[in-house]
Amino acid sequence: MDPRNFLLDLFNTAVGAVTAEGCLPAFLPAPPTNGRTLVIGAGKGAAEMARVLEAHWRGPLEGLVVTRYGHKVATEHIEVIEAAHPVPDAAGEIAAQRILDSVAGLSENDLVLCLISGGGSALLALPAPGITLADKQALNQALLASGATIADMNCVRKHLSSIKGGRLALACAPARVVTLLISDVPGDDPGVVASGPTLSDAGTCQDALAILARYRVDVPANVRRVLESGDGETPKPGEPRFERNSCHIIASARIALEAAAAKARAAGIAAHILSDEIEGEARDIALMHAAMARAVSVHGQPFSAPCVILSGGETTVTLRGKGRGGRNTEFLLSLAVALAGQRGVHAIACDTDGIDGSEDNAGALLAPDSLARAGAHGLRPQAMLDNNDGYSFFEALGDLVVCGPTLTNVNDFRAVLVL
Incomplete structure (x- = not known):
């Protein structure tokens, strides 16, 4: 040997077992009978997931996903935008805003397929009101250097975002949202992957403040104000607008x-x-x-x-x-x-x-x-x-x-x- x-x-062999081609098709829902199919997503694997989805979908679809620079693949109906990871950039902010805008005005007959993989937290960079992209960039760098776990990092990110922690799903309502995940987090908690943009969140702003204190990460006054005021709270479990939604982990460690x-x-x-x-x-x-x-x-x-x-x-x-x-x-x-x-x-x-x-x-x-x-x-x-x-x-x-x-x-x- x-x-x-x-x-x-x-x-x-390990990588081959968790590709979108091998894992995604089995989890695709039936196309809607009287509505649109809109595809959104973010992550290092989002473009490849979109390509595989197009190859196996039976019906019209459209959409937009964001992936890391160098991770783009050719797609026909789903637009792919590249942005920075692990520290977000303006391209990620623009892509996140476009994704959020694309789901406005959907009906209960429409289907949203959300393709999520690791890296989505940095790629979906849409700061909460009162916070700038520069604030998010500095915070990301500080958390990366602090030794914080991915779950702790994403708890903070969720509460300083306009799209993470379930806010994207709120924007999709009343359409049905099916989230397909490639999990990159220990324990495979779906809400941690890419900071759970389409999933409810049990964490709180106080949790985020405690994490910043634990890792001795200093933040400017405007960021602390969003957390201390509670303005950064996320939709919680039991949110009625999420009742028809579903989530599937299609690949994991x-x-x-x-x-x-x-x-x-x-x-x-x-x-x-x-x-x-x-x-x-x-x-x-x-x-x-x-x-x-x-x-x-x-x-x-x-x-x-x-x-x-x-x-x-x-x-x-x-x-x-x-x-x-x-x-x-x-x-x-x-x-x-x-x-x-x-x-x-x-x-x-x-x-x-x-x-x-x-x-x-x-x-x-x-x-x-x-x-x-x-x-x-x-x-x-x-x-x-x-x-x-x-x-x-x-x-x-x-x-x-x-x-x-x-x-x-x-x-x-x-x-x-x-x-």
Whole structure:
């Protein structure tokens, strides 16, 4: 077995299991008999979801979706706009306003198909009254650097938006809204994906204020005023205008991990899925994986080698340095330091959307000789980890995984192979 190709094959299998082409058609509702079908959406996979929808829909449709720069695909009836991620830009603000305007005046006979995938929170950037795009940009950057979980980040975003947290669904009423989700959040809470623009929200402005305090994120007076006044409250569960609406998770990290596990077992390697909803600092999650890999390698516990240990979820990185890298290269660099060249242990960690943070790679690969090769290059692994510079570490070794946008997104994919 070639460990490198085996791990890359597992990653490609995981991504292949959660594409729109394979997952979306089974969830399409019947077209309305006496109304329009309007398609809206946002996320890194929104354009591909729109393309697949067009290929399988039987009837007229129209609409508009927004996706990340570089993620556009050709569509015939649904317009695709590109905007910035993870920090929103003016293109995202314009797209969000156009989407909101497009659903005005719908009737109860009309159907709205909302295509949502990870990244939609930044791409649907429509600040609440009294808040500017610059305010939202600064807040996004501060939250990204704070180590906040995606659920906490999106709670804050919902309460400072004119479109998130169910407000888009309110604008669609009385039309029926069917939301199709590719989940990129640990636990697969639909209301967290892209900050739930078409779903009710149990969170409150006070929750958002508590999150800002917990992560020590300062906000200007106008932003704090929206939260403290309650003007940012979202539609709550039980909202009668949502009674006819429905939501379906069509793809998730669990599906991706199970596909990879099946692939490994078919190759004669035992596969063990730890969890599809792991959260926490990437460097700390790496220490847990390293301890488990050493236990398997040295003691044959809790699993016997050869085996592959799989996990998913969304780790975070609290920025302390000025290096390059996303959470997956951070995880792998911390794993490398902790394993200290442990024989027989190989690993891959990649973001299933093909982009690790804001870099051009999906993630990277780790081998038992990675530290030795790094030493030959004059690299100092611990110092680079302290500087959040995982990208530069693996770039120097030629071990970055660069595949380009995958047009789907169920977040982190990690596989630790113990031979």
